[in-house]
Amino acid sequence: MHKGISLGDGRVMHNTPFKGEHICSEAEFRAGRRMYVNHLDGSQRQRAMRRMEVTEDRNRRYNLLRNNCEHTVTRLTTGDARSPQLKSWIWGAGCAAAAFAVTRHPAITAAAYVAGRKWGSKDP
Numbered sequence: 001m002h003k004g005i006s007l008g009d010g011r012v013m014h015n016t017p018f019k020g021e022h023i024c025s026e027a028e029f030r031a032g033r034r035m036y037v038n039h040l041d042g043s044q045r046q047r048a049m050r051r052m053e054v055t056e057d058r059n060r061r062y063n064l065l066r067n068n069c070e071h072t073v074t075r076l077t078t079g080d081a082r083s084p085q086l087k088s089w090i091w092g093a094g095c096a097a098a099a100f101a102v103t104r105h106p107a108i109t110a111a112a113y114v115a116g117r118k119w120g121s122k123d124p
Contacts, residue, residue: 001036002014002029006026007023011024012026014073016069021060021061021067040077044077065086067081088121092113094116095112095116096110098112099113
């Protein structure tokens with residue numbers, strides 16, 4: 001799921017592979033798809049806006065492993081760049097690879113992927 005921060009004026013700050021971190025219109029962000037919104041409290045929104053001003057000057061590039069759209073949103077809202085989605089995919093792939101190496105069985109490999117995604121999505 002693609003993530004961004006709505007600026008409240010019809011624009012969204014987000015991160016894409018070809019443009020990096022940038023602000024675009026809400027219509028461009030949605031690209032014809034439904035948009036889901038999580039609201040920030042006042043202090044979170046102010047912190048995100050201040051961090052966004054600094055980010056705009058640096059023009060951060062997209063990197064799937066170190067600076068994807070989820071990293072951008074969590075860095076701007078919490079100060080800590082994290083990607084729980086990516087973490088769960090990596091756990092899933094690792095568990096699936098291990099299961100396949102041991103069993104060579106597709107159903108067990110698929111089950112290991114699902115279990116790994118679940119384990120990887122838990123916060124420590």
